[in-house]
Amino acid sequence: MVSIHEFQKMMRTLYFTRDRKRGQKSTLSWLKSEIEELSEAFKLGDLKAIEEEFADVFAWLASLANIARVDLEEAVLKKYNYLCPKCNSSPCKCTFQ
């Protein structure tokens, strides 16, 4: 099991020097292009590519968080701490779709 925090740290070790040089705007663009690649993989129904593109989207999200100095684990637990942040229930009872 790998924590969200540890994964983000791994991305930092692997890529932070380049991520910092590239900067927030260009890294956000990369993240968007990875989302498009995930969309394409869904359209093709290519299960292996879908899995790889999920990995890439998550990796670029972690890179972007490193640049923005946001701790992804802290951020998600602050908002989604085993309860829906809107209705405070688990499972969520919100009525929108």
Added chain:
Amino acid sequence: MVSIHEFQKMMRTLYFTRDRKRGQKSTLSWLKSEIEELSEAFKLGDLKAIEEEFADVFAWLASLANIARVDLEEAVLKKYNYLCPKCNSSPCKCTFQ
């Protein structure tokens, strides 16, 4: 510390009934709109909103992975297992930016 696997399971408990009904295409659209909200937060330089939007992007990515039956933790560790998948080094030594 929360593992990637546990966070995805939390999202499943909270939202899977609705996520499954909404389906892959609409959930992918939600994910894209969350990325746009993150972009807006960056443009405004609103640190609290940036952190919240990171949480939302990650949450919707986990929802989409639940629909696609992809284990995010397994997917990222398969590709990024403490080494760059392209150059097999840590830190990465690839020359692209």
